[in-house]
Amino acid sequence: MKQIYVDKNVRIFSGEEAKRALREKNDLSFVDEGEGVVAVPRERWEEAQYAERLHWMERGYKSIEDRNDYHESAFEDYGALQGRTFGHALEMGCGPFTNLRIIGKHCTIERCSLLDPLIGEYVSHPNCTYDRNNLYLAQRLSRKTIINMVLGRYFTPLYNSLRKRLNPTIPVAALLACPVEQMPVDQTYDLVCIINVIEHCYDTNLVFANILKVLKPGGVIVFHDRYYDHDEVLDIVQNQYDAAHPLKVDRRRIDSFLSDNFEPLFRQVTHNCSMADGIDDVIAYDELYFIGARTR
Numbered sequence: 001m002k003q004i005y006v007d008k009n010v011r012i013f014s015g016e017e018a019k020r021a022l023r024e025k026n027d028l029s030f031v032d033e034g035e036g037v038v039a040v041p042r043e044r045w046e047e048a049q050y051a052e053r054l055h056w057m058e059r060g061y062k063s064i065e066d067r068n069d070y071h072e073s074a075f076e077d078y079g080a081l082q083g084r085t086f087g088h089a090l091e092m093g094c095g096p097f098t099n100l101r102i103i104g105k106h107c108t109i110e111r112c113s114l115l116d117p118l119i120g121e122y123v124s125h126p127n128c129t130y131d132r133n134n135l136y137l138a139q140r141l142s143r144k145t146i147i148n149m150v151l152g153r154y155f156t157p158l159y160n161s162l163r164k165r166l167n168p169t170i171p172v173a174a175l176l177a178c179p180v181e182q183m184p185v186d187q188t189y190d191l192v193c194i195i196n197v198i199e200h201c202y203d204t205n206l207v208f209a210n211i212l213k214v215l216k217p218g219g220v221i222v223f224h225d226r227y228y229d230h231d232e233v234l235d236i237v238q239n240q241y242d243a244a245h246p247l248k249v250d251r252r253r254i255d256s257f258l259s260d261n262f263e264p265l266f267r268q269v270t271h272n273c274s275m276a277d278g279i280d281d282v283i284a285y286d287e288l289y290f291i292g293a294r295t296r
C-alpha cells in the first residue's frame with residue numbers, strides 16, 4: 001500500500017514526505033485487536049474536527065452536498081422506509097446538508113432534530129439546508145438541473161430564498177451542538193439516521209450505546225459507514241494517516257452491534273474506489289448501507 005499522509009489542513013503528502021510524516025505521527029497505538037480503531041483520545045478527535053471545519057466552512061464554502069444523492073441511490077431510494085410515518089427523527093452528524101432532507105421525500109417525518117458538533121457554524125454555510133425552524137426537503141429546486149445549478153452558484157441568496165419558499169419543510173425541534181458521545185439522552189426518537197459519521201467520532205462504543213438509549217423500541221436506524229476488515233485497518237494505519245478520519249471500525253464490531261439490536265429491513269455492501277488529489281494510486285474500499293428496526 002502506498003504511503004499517504006493528509007494533515008489537518010487537508011494537505012496531501014506521498015512518497016518520502018509521507019513516510020517521514022508517518023514516523024512522527026500515526027494512529028497505530030489506537031488499534032484494538034479484533035475491533036480496529038474504535039476509540040481515540042479527545043485531542044486526536046479535535047484535530048479531525050479542525051480539518052472538518054476547514055473542509056466545509058473555508059475550502060468547501062461553495063459545496064452543495066456531501067454524496068447525499070449517491071447515498072440515496074445506494075439505499076435504493078430508501079424504499080424500505082416508503083409509506084412509513086416517523087413522529088420525531090434525529091440525524092446524528094448531520095453536516096451542513098443532511099440526509100434527512102432526502103429521506104423525508106420517501107417517507108413522512110413529522111419533526112426532526114439535527115445533531116452535529118459543528119452545527120453552530122454550519123447554519124451560516126451559504127448552502128446549509130436547514131435553519132433553527134425548518135429543514136428544507138430536496139424536492140423542487142434540486143441542483144440537478146442546469147438552471148438551478150447556475151442560480152445556486154451565481155445567485156446564491158436568491159436561490160436560497162426561492163428554495164425556502166418553494167420546498168416542503170420538516171419542522172426542526174432542536175439543533176444539538178455536541179458529539180453523539182456527549183448528547184442528551186433524555187429525549188427518544190422514532191428514526192435515527194447516522195450516515196458517514198462513525199469514522200469521524202472519537203468513541204464507537206459510546207456512540208452505539210447512545211443510539212440504543214435514544215432510539216425507541218421498534219424505532220428505525222438508517223446506518224452507513226466505511227466497512228473495514230481487520231487486516232485492512234492494520235495495513236492502512238501503518239501506511240496512511242488521514243487527520244479528518246480518526247476511527248476505522250472493524251466490520252465485525254459493526255455487524256455485531258447491528259445484528260444484536262436490529263431486524264434488517266435493507267442491507268447492501270458497495271465496493272468503491274477513489275483517487276486522492278495528486279496521488280497516483282487507487283484506494284479501494286467497502287461501504288455498508290443498512291436500515292433496521294430495533295428489536296430490543
Ligand SMILES: C[S@@+](CC[C@H](N)C(=O)[O-])C[C@H]1O[C@@H](n2cnc3c(N)ncnc32)[C@H](O)[C@@H]1O
Nearest residue numbers: 066093094095098118179180195196200201202
Ligand atoms: C463527512 S461529514 C457527513 C455529514 C452528513 N452525515 C452527510 O452525510 O452529509 C461528518 C460529520 O460528522 C460530524 N462529527 C464528527 N464527530 C462527531 C461526533 N463525535 N458526533 C457527531 N457528529 C460528529 C462532523 O462535524 C461532520 O459534520
